[in-house]
Amino acid sequence: MDKDVKSYGFDGSAPQGIGRKVTSVYVYEAPVRLWHWVTVLCIIVLSVSGYLIGAPLPSSPHYHFVLGYIRFAHFAAGYILAVGLIGRLYWALVGNHHAREIILVPVWDKAWWSEFFFEIRWYLFLERYPKKYIGHNPVGQIAMASFLWAALFMCASGFALYGEGLGAGSWADTAFGWMLPLFGGSLDLHAWHRLGMWAIIVFVMIHVYAAIREDIMSKQSMVSTMISGFRMFKD
Ligand code: HEM
Numbered sequence: 001m002d003k004d005v006k007s008y009g010f011d012g013s014a015p016q017g018i019g020r021k022v023t024s025v026y027v028y029e030a031p032v033r034l035w036h037w038v039t040v041l042c043i044i045v046l047s048v049s050g051y052l053i054g055a056p057l058p059s060s061p062h063y064h065f066v067l068g069y070i071r072f073a074h075f076a077a078g079y080i081l082a083v084g085l086i087g088r089l090y091w092a093l094v095g096n097h098h099a100r101e102i103i104l105v106p107v108w109d110k111a112w113w114s115e116f117f118f119e120i121r122w123y124l125f126l127e128r129y130p131k132k133y134i135g136h137n138p139v140g141q142i143a144m145a146s147f148l149w150a151a152l153f154m155c156a157s158g159f160a161l162y163g164e165g166l167g168a169g170s171w172a173d174t175a176f177g178w179m180l181p182l183f184g185g186s187l188d189l190h191a192w193h194r195l196g197m198w199a200i201i202v203f204v205m206i207h208v209y210a211a212i213r214e215d216i217m218s219k220q221s222m223v224s225t226m227i228s229g230f231r232m233f234k235d
């Protein structure tokens with residue numbers, strides 16, 4: 001592995017001592033990987049069903065409850081997303097330090113920002129040689145931290161809207177009902193919730209492009225890392 005292999009905040013516990021050639025490092029523990037792929041499925045179900053809640057299919061005399069099933073799928077996936085987020089936040093407390101990368105972004109650190117701008121230049125094809133990271137690179141770190149906040153917003157706004165259906169005094173209304181007046185009422189909160197979906201869809205398009213691009217260009221494994229947990233360094 002190159003001398004310039006960097007993992008921000010690396011705690012020295014993984015087997016990558018100086019002078020040893022290490023070609024693969026365990027990065028993402030099983031709960032992080034499980035959360036990633038469960039979240040991917042939830043986002044797909046939530047986006048398709050959410051879109052169809054906002055722009056419903058024409059009703060048919062034969063299938064009266066279509067929107068009911070669509071809303072059921074949305075709420076079921078919404079619950080799974082929310083439980084997954086709670087599990088992921090818990091794992092940030094007890095997991096390895098890579099599990100905290102998307103929660104604690106060291107924006108106060110000048111060196112981190114210089115690597116951030118390096119990565120921006122790398123993504124813009126302005127740098128010839130990639131840097132290597134055991135965990136996320138700074139650009140990925142900020143993007144994925146933003147996703148986390150977007151997902152929290154979608155859960156809070158989603159459950160506020162859900163509380164309208166459950167009724168005044170229900171758990172969802174009690175816990176998240178305050179979102180409705182804060183965002184100017186039900187209609188406006190629907191619009192913010194819908195806008196959140198488009199923000200997440202933009203994130204996913206860039207994220208998947210970047211993951212596959214890095215897999216091909218950066219001499220380190222990406223997609224398989226989120227499956228097996230191991231990062232392979234190719235030279
Ligand atoms: C990232 C995840 C999510 C996405 C992409 C998403 C997307 C959407 C979209 C596009 C709509 C239609 C808004 C409109 O046009 O009026 C919607 C409605 C709604 N969503 Fe979500 N949503 C997500 C998470 C959640 C969660 C976690 C819940 C919690 C249960 C939830 C509950 C609702 C409710 C209650 C409605 C209104 C349904 C109705 O008015 O019939 N959503 N969602």
Ligand code: HEM
Pocket residue numbers: 032036039040041043044098099101102135136137140144147148204207208211212222223224225226
């Ligand atoms: C709805 C779609 C997706 C969402 C919301 C999403 C979200 C995320 C998040 C939040 C992380 C950070 C994980 C953590 O540190 O806990 C991440 C990492 C990652 N995702 Fe996704 N992801 C999506 C789809 C995909 C797909 C389809 C692929 C594969 C092509 C992929 C590949 C990766 C990889 C390789 C990483 C680790 C990158 C690195 O080590 O820096 N993701 N994703």
